Amino acid sequence: MRNCVGRVLLAVVLVTSAQTSWTQSASKATSPEKFEPFEQWRDFVQKSDATGLKTLYSTNPVAQIKVGSDRDLDISGDVRFWTGIKAKSMKIEVLQSEASPVQPGTYQILFRAEIQLAEEGKEKTFYITEGQLWRQQDQAWRLILAKRTEPSRLEQPANIKKDIYPATADAHADIKRTLEKAAKEHKRVLVVFGANWCYDCHVLDLAFERDDVAPLIEANYEVVHVDVGEGDKNQDLMKVYQVPMDRGIPAVAVLDSTGNVLFSQKNGEFEKARALGPEDLVKFLEQWKPQKS
Numbered sequence: 001m002r003n004c005v006g007r008v009l010l011a012v013v014l015v016t017s018a019q020t021s022w023t024q025s026a027s028k029a030t031s032p033e034k035f036e037p038f039e040q041w042r043d044f045v046q047k048s049d050a051t052g053l054k055t056l057y058s059t060n061p062v063a064q065i066k067v068g069s070d071r072d073l074d075i076s077g078d079v080r081f082w083t084g085i086k087a088k089s090m091k092i093e094v095l096q097s098e099a100s101p102v103q104p105g106t107y108q109i110l111f112r113a114e115i116q117l118a119e120e121g122k123e124k125t126f127y128i129t130e131g132q133l134w135r136q137q138d139q140a141w142r143l144i145l146a147k148r149t150e151p152s153r154l155e156q157p158a159n160i161k162k163d164i165y166p167a168t169a170d171a172h173a174d175i176k177r178t179l180e181k182a183a184k185e186h187k188r189v190l191v192v193f194g195a196n197w198c199y200d201c202h203v204l205d206l207a208f209e210r211d212d213v214a215p216l217i218e219a220n221y222e223v224v225h226v227d228v229g230e231g232d233k234n235q236d237l238m239k240v241y242q243v244p245m246d247r248g249i250p251a252v253a254v255l256d257s258t259g260n261v262l263f264s265q266k267n268g269e270f271e272k273a274r275a276l277g278p279e280d281l282v283k284f285l286e287q288w289k290p291q292k293s
Contacts, residue, residue: 032097037134037141038109042092050083058135058142066147078146088116088123095158100133107134107141110158115151124277126151129158153277155210157202164205165196165227171234178224183257188290190223193234193243194250200273201250207273213281220289247271254288263288 037056044053057063057075065073073081096110109132116125130148134141149156175191182189194201208217217223226234231245238245241253242264248271254263270276 032094035097035107035109035134037107037143038094038097038111038132041132041143045082045092046090048083050079053083054079056141056143058137058144060137061144063143064145066145068148068150085115086117088118090115095129103133103135105136106144108132109134112156112158114155124153126153127155128152129156150274152203152274154203154207154274156274157199157206160196160199160202162202162205163196164201165194165225167227167229169225169227171224171226171237174224175226175237178222179255179257179259182222182255185222186290187257188221188262188288189255189257190217190221191226191237191241191243191253191255192223192250193226193228193238193252195228195230198249200271203273204250204270207276207278207281210278210281212278213285216282216285216289220285242266256290 041053041056043049044056054075057078059075063075063078065075065078067073091114092111093114094109094111096108098108100106100108111130111132113128113130114125115128116123118124128148128151130146132143133145135144136142175189178189181187192201192204194204207213208223226237228234228238228245228249235245238251241255241261243251243253244266245251247266247268250270250273251265251268252263252270253261253265256262
């Protein structure tokens with residue numbers, strides 16, 4: 001089976017040598033405490049102050065900057081990225097802020113940046129999630145390691161702990177009940193195939209909660225999630241609804257209330273949910289919603 005992009009605890013890296021999970025600690029944080037060096041970093045970014053920003057990076061050892069799954073940047077490249085964003089607005093939300101539990105003298109930060117840009121006369125929002133590790137050096141804190149996601153049009157979850165696809169669920173029974181409910185309410189059914197380990201499955205699930213998406217789903221669809229495990233569960237249902245497993249997950253089929261397949265994902269349209277924009281979801285849902293008489 002094709003691996004789901006981001007089959008890691010988070011697209012953000014496990015930033016310590018002991019492989020501390022950002023998701024474990026981030027999920028516990030309710031009101032992250034302020035860390036002054038990061039506040040300086042944020043201030044320099046929002047002022048596009050490249051000179052000031054560069055002073056916060058460690059040079060001995062040289063700070064490591066990683067982007068996505070396979071790109072490395074030097075300090076100057078990272079500074080150019082953050083100070084070169086021509087944003088109409090940028091909101092930085094700290095998700096985690098705490099001393100590292102495994103490396104004395106270090107501090108870890110996890111944040112999400114919401115960036116509004118004006119492109120071709122239209123406003124578009126992008127999201128970036130970044131994990132940072134800071135170390136105290138000669139009475140000053142320096143950034144020694146950072147890992148961020150590629151910019152995404154959809155908001156990215158801080159962790160993948162949500163149990164979207166319960167392992168004990170009976171998918172056949174769930175679909176039957178969902179079809180019965182859809183028939184009573186004159187709706188269609190979204191069958192979403194995925195797995196809890198799949199990062200993009202969580203991205204899509206979070207997108208379904210957006211203010212511009214959730215009302216459209218609530219008014220026109222019933223949603224049922226089907227666990228595919230490691231590609232070894234509910235494969236009969238994927239065949240019934242004409243969704244090839246080798247095209248990746250999350251994968252979507254649209255049914256009418258009698259169970260007829262109206263749409264089936266054959267080309268991995270939702271596999272890389274992070275590459276979708278909210279307007280793509282809205283267009284899809286508008287296209288396949290029931291026509292009101």
